[in-house]
Amino acid sequence: MATLLDLRRRIRSVKSTQQITRAMKMVAAARLRGAQERIFNARPYANQMQALLQSVTARTEFRAHPLLAERPVEKVLLVLVTADRGLCGAFNTNLTRAAQNYFSEQADKQVSVIAVGRKGRDYLHRRGTPPLSEHVGIFTRLQYKQAQAVAQQIVEAYSTQAVDAVDFLYNEFKSILTQRVRVERYLPIKPLEPAAGEALIDYLYEQPAAELLNSLLPRYVETQVYRALLESQAAELAAKMTAMDTATNNAAEMIDSLTLYMNRVRQAAITREIIEVVSGAAAT
Amino acid sequence: MADVIATEIRLDIVTPDHLVAHDSVSGVTLPGKTGYLGILPGHAPLLTELAPGKLTYMRDGLPHGVCVTWGFAEVLPDRVIVLVQTAERAEEIDVERAERAKQRAEDRLKRFADPQIDMERAHEALRRALARLETARHLQG
The missing domain is CATH 1.20.5.440 (ATP synthase delta/epsilon subunit, C-terminal domain)
Structure with a gap:
C-alpha cells in the first residue's frame, strides 16, 4: 500500500503538471488569436490576386505558360506541412497517416517530399525517405518570406520539369475544435474561369499580358502557400489548445481521486493507531 | 454616355499581411514599371506591374505617401486596387x-x-x- 507521503508527493507532481498544461493552453489561446487575425488580414490580398489572375487568364493564351501546362503525371512532389512541436493532440498523427495513404495511392509514381515543420521531417526520416528539403522552425515567427521560399522551390521544380505535379498536404483550420486534413494540387495551376454573369472589363495593359502573367503566376502560388501555412499554424494552435485543455481537466480529475484515496489511507492509519492504543491499554 | 464621372476614387492598398489603405481619394500617382502613372477619377481600366517606388495620393486636400515594393495595380474608373509585397506609409x-x-x-x-x-x-x-x-x-x- 502506498504511504501517505508517497501520495502527497504524487498529488504535488500532478498539480505542477496541471499548472504547466494550463499555462500552455493559455499561450496557445493567445497565439491562436494572433494567427486567426493573420488569416483574416491575408484574405483581401489573396482574393484580389485571384480576381486579377482570373481577368488576365480570361484574355490571354494562358495555356502556353509553363505553370499552367498540364502534362502526364509521373513524378509528384508532396509538400507536407506539419507542426514543429508535439503536444497538440492528433494533429501530427493525422497528417502522417494521411501522408501514408498518399504514398500508397501514388505508389505507381515517383514521389518526392518537401517537409515543412519538424515533425514531418522526423517522420520522413523514420520512414527511410528523407525529404528533398526541409523548412523547420518557421512557425514561431511565420512570415510571408518563408512562404515565398517554399513557393520558389516548387515553382522551380515544376518549371524545370523535375516534377509533373505539386500537392500540398496540410491541416486546415475549420474551427477551434476541428481541423481537417486536406490534400490540394497547387501545380499545375487550375485555370480560373471567371464567375458566370461577370462582365469582363477590357483593360489597358502597360505591358504585354503574357509578361504580366509571367510575374503574376509565381506570386499567386506564393499566396496559396502562405495561406496553407497560416491555416496550418492556426490549426496547430487550436489543436494544442484543445489538447492542453483536456490535459488540465484530466489532471484535475486525477488530483481529486488521489486526494480521496489519500484521505482514506490517512483515515485507515488513524483507525489502526487507535486500535493499537486501545488494545495496548486493554492488555495491561 | 450620361455617366456622371466620380470625383473620388476608392483606393485599396493590400499586402499579404494587412490592408494598408482603404480610402476615398481624389487622385493617385503609381510607380509603374515603365514610369510613374497619374490616375484621376474616371480613368480607363488599366492593369500594370509596379516597380519599387513612391505611391502618392491626395485625401482631403492633404498629400499622403506610401512606399511600395514590387506589385500590381488594377485601375477601374472608380477604384484602384494595389497589390504589393510591402507597403509602408511615409511616416x-x-x-x-x-x-x-x-x-x-x-x-x-x-x-x-x-x-x-x-x-x-x-x-x-x-x-x-x-x-x-x-x-x-x-x-x-
Missing part, C-alpha cells in the same frame, strides 16, 4: 535603416568584379532603399 519609414541599406547596396555594386555578389539582388535592394528614402523625403518636403 513609418525608418530613414536610418534605409540609409544603411542604400550604403550596403552601393558598396556591393562597387565590387562588381566579385563573383560572390548577386548583382541583381544588390540592384533591387538599392532600388528599394531609394524608394523608401524618396517617400520619406516627400513627407518632409
Whole structure:
C-alpha cells in the first residue's frame, strides 16, 4: 500500500503538471488569436490576386505558360506541412497517416517530399525517405518570406520539369475544435474561369499580358502557400489548445481521486493507531 | 454616355499581411514599371506591374505617401486596387535603416568584379532603399 507521503508527493507532481498544461493552453489561446487575425488580414490580398489572375487568364493564351501546362503525371512532389512541436493532440498523427495513404495511392509514381515543420521531417526520416528539403522552425515567427521560399522551390521544380505535379498536404483550420486534413494540387495551376454573369472589363495593359502573367503566376502560388501555412499554424494552435485543455481537466480529475484515496489511507492509519492504543491499554 | 464621372476614387492598398489603405481619394500617382502613372477619377481600366517606388495620393486636400515594393495595380474608373509585397506609409519609414541599406547596396555594386555578389539582388535592394528614402523625403518636403 502506498504511504501517505508517497501520495502527497504524487498529488504535488500532478498539480505542477496541471499548472504547466494550463499555462500552455493559455499561450496557445493567445497565439491562436494572433494567427486567426493573420488569416483574416491575408484574405483581401489573396482574393484580389485571384480576381486579377482570373481577368488576365480570361484574355490571354494562358495555356502556353509553363505553370499552367498540364502534362502526364509521373513524378509528384508532396509538400507536407506539419507542426514543429508535439503536444497538440492528433494533429501530427493525422497528417502522417494521411501522408501514408498518399504514398500508397501514388505508389505507381515517383514521389518526392518537401517537409515543412519538424515533425514531418522526423517522420520522413523514420520512414527511410528523407525529404528533398526541409523548412523547420518557421512557425514561431511565420512570415510571408518563408512562404515565398517554399513557393520558389516548387515553382522551380515544376518549371524545370523535375516534377509533373505539386500537392500540398496540410491541416486546415475549420474551427477551434476541428481541423481537417486536406490534400490540394497547387501545380499545375487550375485555370480560373471567371464567375458566370461577370462582365469582363477590357483593360489597358502597360505591358504585354503574357509578361504580366509571367510575374503574376509565381506570386499567386506564393499566396496559396502562405495561406496553407497560416491555416496550418492556426490549426496547430487550436489543436494544442484543445489538447492542453483536456490535459488540465484530466489532471484535475486525477488530483481529486488521489486526494480521496489519500484521505482514506490517512483515515485507515488513524483507525489502526487507535486500535493499537486501545488494545495496548486493554492488555495491561 | 450620361455617366456622371466620380470625383473620388476608392483606393485599396493590400499586402499579404494587412490592408494598408482603404480610402476615398481624389487622385493617385503609381510607380509603374515603365514610369510613374497619374490616375484621376474616371480613368480607363488599366492593369500594370509596379516597380519599387513612391505611391502618392491626395485625401482631403492633404498629400499622403506610401512606399511600395514590387506589385500590381488594377485601375477601374472608380477604384484602384494595389497589390504589393510591402507597403509602408511615409511616416513609418525608418530613414536610418534605409540609409544603411542604400550604403550596403552601393558598396556591393562597387565590387562588381566579385563573383560572390548577386548583382541583381544588390540592384533591387538599392532600388528599394531609394524608394523608401524618396517617400520619406516627400513627407518632409
